[in-house]
Amino acid sequence: MLPFAPWLWVIPMIGAVLIPVVSKISGAARDYFAIVIGGITMIFALSIIPDIINGYDWFTGVALADFPTTGAHGDWAIPWISGFLNMGVLVDPLSVFMANIASGIGFLILVYSLGYMHHDPDKMRYWFFMLFFIGGMDLLVLADNLLMTFIGWEIVGLCSYGLIGFWHKHTGPSPDPRYKTEGEYNAACGMKAFITTRVGDVALLIGIIILFTYAGTFNYLELVEGGFGWVTALANGGLLLPALILLFGGPVGKSAQFPLHVWLPEAMAGPTTVSALIHAAAMVKAGVYLVARVLPIVHEAYLVLGYTEIITFFQIVSWVGIGTAFLAATMGVVKKEIKQVLAYSTISQLGYMFAALGVAGTVIESAAGYIAGTFHLIAHAIFKALLFLAAGSVLHSTNTKSMFEMGGIRKDMPWTYRTMLVGVLSLAGIPFIFAGGWSKEAILTAALQAGNILLFAIAAITAAITVFYSFRMLGITFFGNKSSYLQEMEKKGHHVHESPKVMIVPLIILAVGSIIIGVSTIPDFFGVSGWESALTVFFEELIGHHAAAEIPATNPLVLTALGTSIAMILIGFIPAYMLYIRRDGKQDTPTFKPLYTFLMNRWYINAFYYAFFVDGFIWASRGAYKYIEEAGIDRFNDVLTNGTRGFTEKFRKTHTGILSMNMLGVLIGIIIMAAAALAVLLLI
Numbered sequence: 001m002l003p004f005a006p007w008l009w010v011i012p013m014i015g016a017v018l019i020p021v022v023s024k025i026s027g028a029a030r031d032y033f034a035i036v037i038g039g040i041t042m043i044f045a046l047s048i049i050p051d052i053i054n055g056y057d058w059f060t061g062v063a064l065a066d067f068p069t070t071g072a073h074g075d076w077a078i079p080w081i082s083g084f085l086n087m088g089v090l091v092d093p094l095s096v097f098m099a100n101i102a103s104g105i106g107f108l109i110l111v112y113s114l115g116y117m118h119h120d121p122d123k124m125r126y127w128f129f130m131l132f133f134i135g136g137m138d139l140l141v142l143a144d145n146l147l148m149t150f151i152g153w154e155i156v157g158l159c160s161y162g163l164i165g166f167w168h169k170h171t172g173p174s175p176d177p178r179y180k181t182e183g184e185y186n187a188a189c190g191m192k193a194f195i196t197t198r199v200g201d202v203a204l205l206i207g208i209i210i211l212f213t214y215a216g217t218f219n220y221l222e223l224v225e226g227g228f229g230w231v232t233a234l235a236n237g238g239l240l241l242p243a244l245i246l247l248f249g250g251p252v253g254k255s256a257q258f259p260l261h262v263w264l265p266e267a268m269a270g271p272t273t274v275s276a277l278i279h280a281a282a283m284v285k286a287g288v289y290l291v292a293r294v295l296p297i298v299h300e301a302y303l304v305l306g307y308t309e310i311i312t313f314f315q316i317v318s319w320v321g322i323g324t325a326f327l328a329a330t331m332g333v334v335k336k337e338i339k340q341v342l343a344y345s346t347i348s349q350l351g352y353m354f355a356a357l358g359v360a361g362t363v364i365e366s367a368a369g370y371i372a373g374t375f376h377l378i379a380h381a382i383f384k385a386l387l388f389l390a391a392g393s394v395l396h397s398t399n400t401k402s403m404f405e406m407g408g409i410r411k412d413m414p415w416t417y418r419t420m421l422v423g424v425l426s427l428a429g430i431p432f433i434f435a436g437g438w439s440k441e442a443i444l445t446a447a448l449q450a451g452n453i454l455l456f457a458i459a460a461i462t463a464a465i466t467v468f469y470s471f472r473m474l475g476i477t478f479f480g481n482k483s484s485y486l487q488e489m490e491k492k493g494h495h496v497h498e499s500p501k502v503m504i505v506p507l508i509i510l511a512v513g514s515i516i517i518g519v520s521t522i523p524d525f526f527g528v529s530g531w532e533s534a535l536t537v538f539f540e541e542l543i544g545h546h547a548a549a550e551i552p553a554t555n556p557l558v559l560t561a562l563g564t565s566i567a568m569i570l571i572g573f574i575p576a577y578m579l580y581i582r583r584d585g586k587q588d589t590p591t592f593k594p595l596y597t598f599l600m601n602r603w604y605i606n607a608f609y610y611a612f613f614v615d616g617f618i619w620a621s622r623g624a625y626k627y628i629e630e631a632g633i634d635r636f637n638d639v640l641t642n643g644t645r646g647f648t649e650k651f652r653k654t655h656t657g658i659l660s661m662n663m664l665g666v667l668i669g670i671i672i673m674a675a676a677a678l679a680v681l682l683l684i
Contacts, residue, residue: 001047007100008044008406010140012037016131023124031114034127038103039673041134045103069267090144090220097374098141101381105281106134108506112387112389113273115503116396124165130277133159137282141289145218146208149293153204153250157197160283163287164267165190189269192592196263200253201272208248210239217530223297231301236550241309248317251287255350258324262606264347268339272392275339279346280385288353288377291317295370298362311362317512318358322458325351327603331466333472334590334599336390341473342384345427348462350378356443359450368449371536372442379435379517381424386510390420392478393499393507396484403476405485410478412496416477419507424474428467429565435517437565444561458611460564467572475580533674546681 013036019181080087089095110130117123136159140152168187179185212218214237215230223230234240251257256264264284268275278284295314302310325348332344353373360369393416398406412415422434431437440463447456486496498504590596601607 002044004092005044005047006515008041008103009135009142011044012131012135012138016128016135018379018497019124019128019131027123030124030127031377032266034131035107035110035114037131038107038134040101041138042100042107042482045096045099045138048091049100052093053095054092064465071422085145085147085218087148088219089142091142094134094289094292094374095142097378098285101285102134102137102141102281102379105385105510106130106137106277108509109273109281109389111384112276112392112503112506113271115274115500116392117271121168122166123566125162128270129159129162129166130274133163133277133282137286140286144220146211147218148221149207149290150205153201153254154626156283157194157201157254158285160197160267160278161194163190163278164193164270166270166274168653182360186269187552192266193263193627195255196260200249200251200260203253204244204251207243207249210234210246214239214243218298222291224300228301228304231307233514235305235307235309240307241313242300243460244310244313245316248291248313248320251290251354252285252320255284255287255354256324256347257287257320257354258327259349259605261324261328261347262602262609265340268337268343272339272395274529275343275393276385276388279388280381284346284350285377285381286621288350288357288373291354291357292370292374292377295345295357295361295366296346299366302361303364314358314361316358317361318355318452318455321351321354321356321358322455322462323347323351325355326458326462326465327351329462329469330599331602332469333465334596335469336404336478338394338403338406338473339388339401341469342387342391342401345387345466345469346384348466349376349384349427350512352440352443352462353377355382355455359446359452362452363450367536368442368444371447372439375442375535376439378438379426379514382510382517383423383434383436383514386419386507386514387423387427388415389503389510393503394420396499396503399489399494400485403411403473405483406477407486408478408482409486409496411465413478413498415498415507419511420459420478421474421535422511422514426518426632428569429463430469430569431562431565432522433515433518435514435521439519441558441565443559444564445555445558449563456561456564460568463565464568464572467569470556470577471573471576475576479581480583486563515541525661 015034019034020028022033113126113130117126120126121573129287133156136152136155138152140149140156143149143152144647165187168183168190170182171184174180174185175187176185179188208218209221213225214233215223217223217226231240234243253260262277268277270278282334298310298313301307328344328347328351332341332348335341335344345522353376356369356373356539358369360373361368363369393413394409395401396408397413397416398409400406426434426436429437429440431441444456444459447453447459482490482496489495598604
């Protein structure tokens with residue numbers, strides 16, 4: 001690897017700080033400087049992969065030890081808080097895997113931004129937040145301890161707030177009647193994301209503090225190397241399950257899982273490049289990473305100590321995941337904005353990942369679930385970045401977010417259409433060619449291996465819904481006749497056209513990547529080592545010797561999962577094809593209006609949150625102001641003030657300002673005081 005490569009998170013952070021300085025030279029210098037910084041970060045991340053594959057520890061010059069059972073993978077630290085905590089990086093398969101996702105896809109998004117954000121007047125602020133975002137994500141995944149991970153966690157949250165509300169200056173009409181302008185709406189969306197994720201972050205911080213109190217360390221490796229006495233202490237104190245659930249609160253917030261999923265659709269208010277970064281390379285993947293990081297440690301503790309609370313925790317993770325996957329998929333079916341469909345898709349696919357990781361923790365040999373979750377993570381990172389950037393290309397050309405104002409543009413935007421088709425096919429889980437097909441099959445297989453038939457059934461139903469809304473989005477956007485909106489634009493001389501090459505090239509790279517990963521998995525089905533087997537080897541040391549077993553591709557469980565996946569594809573595709581591809585689906589008339597209204601209102605969960613937490617808080621505040629402050633505190637102050645004023649008005653009459661009268665008063669006072677003193681003496 002390149003020198004100091006594991007500290008690569010420093011590069012984009014320094015680059016972000018230098019953006020205002022370089023901007024003084026010229027706008028072009030600033031733009032290309034940001035791209036160069038992103039490229040260097042990616043190169044440093046890529047340089048670590050051979051060392052991990054070859055099992056070589058760059059720090060010590062010896063073979064990497066097994067993790068988490070016997071040692072570290074290049075845990076290199078420098079003193080931070082003397083005698084208390086070091087600042088270090090952990091170089092192991094999971095951290096390198098995630099760093100390359102954040103840096104590699106982040107770089108492609110930065111390149112795409114050259115075209116997409118070309119005319120934006122606030123690009124200096126944009127580049128600063130984007131680079132700092134990538135740096136924060138790299139810090140989060142490469143940190144060797146929970147405290148540094150949490151710092152990266154908060155940096156990512158802060159940058160997402162700045163980027164989601166990036167267009168807060170826009171003066172156009174607001175899409176939400178509660179706000180006057182589009183800018184106010186965008187700012188509110190950024191704040192909603194920030195506040196909602198803070199709920200999970202507070203839970204995570206409390207969990208980290210509890211863990212440190214009992215373990216005496218934040219370091220991931222020391223949690224294992226020092227034994228599992230802290231697990232026993234937590235269990236004896238009745239805090240093992242609560243502590244694990246609190247730790248899971250952070251991923252629930254960051255990865256938009258129920259009940260904290262409501263912020264992610266509003267995250268679409270930012271530029272599409274921001275949406276791609278949040279949904280594909282950073283932010284929402286942080287939660288999946290943390291569960292994947294903690295899983296081997298906690299799973300090993302279960303194998304050693306046998307506490308059933310740990311199994312309960314993993315069951316909670318799996319059911320929160322699959323429940324969220326189904327919930328979000330149903331919402332995506334009825335959405336009219338292309339980015340909204342992709343947002344709910346992201347929530348749903350993240351739910352799949354949590355379901356797989358949760359299932360992995362409930363069985364002794366956890367390889368199938370762990371590999372399924374991480375495999376789907378990389379597949380989703382690629383095809384979701386592709387879908388968002390393709391959507392950005394469409395928005396860039398049509399100047400509208402609504403799919404029902406598009407249509408019939410596949411000939412005008414051939415490369416955007418082809419690449420988006422690849423993304424849709426991968427999201428829909430088409431097997432044999434596209435990465436998403438194999439990763440979903442792996443998740444279904446893991447559920448069957450764990451004997452969780454109900455979870456398997458919900459995952460399969462969700463897969464069919466996913467296919468439906470994926471092809472619905474493709475059909476409405478690219479097929480049929482052009483909308484009246486586009487026809488009116490063409491009359492005014494604005495014709496739909498393909499995006500510039502700087503935007504198309506990243507789309508092609510991501511589309512090719514999705515196909516390569518999918519095709520390279522085919523050998524696994526025939527018992528030959530392919531991508532899935534390579535991923536198992538890549539994570540073999542991380543997931544431990546107890547979990548290294550892999551399910552043969554010809555196993556009946558695999559064939560059942562594959563057959564079910566294909567059946568769900570047909571169930572979802574046929575109605576989508578008939579309604580939105582074969583026909584002109586511009587008229588989206590609901591067949592079951594009550595259900596349509598229910599889904600359009602997001603199961604009324606968001607409405608409940610606004611009614612209870614927002615409107616309820618405002619109602620309580622107004623009541624407190626009226627009945628406590630005005631009727632209580634203010635009235636008491638008025639009575640006290642009026643009483644004091646009345647007393648002083650009456651007492652003032654004793655002060656005439658005539659010297660003789662004043663002296664007479666003094667004399668009377670002295671006589672009274674003397675009489676009182678004499679009376680006291682006589683009584684004594």
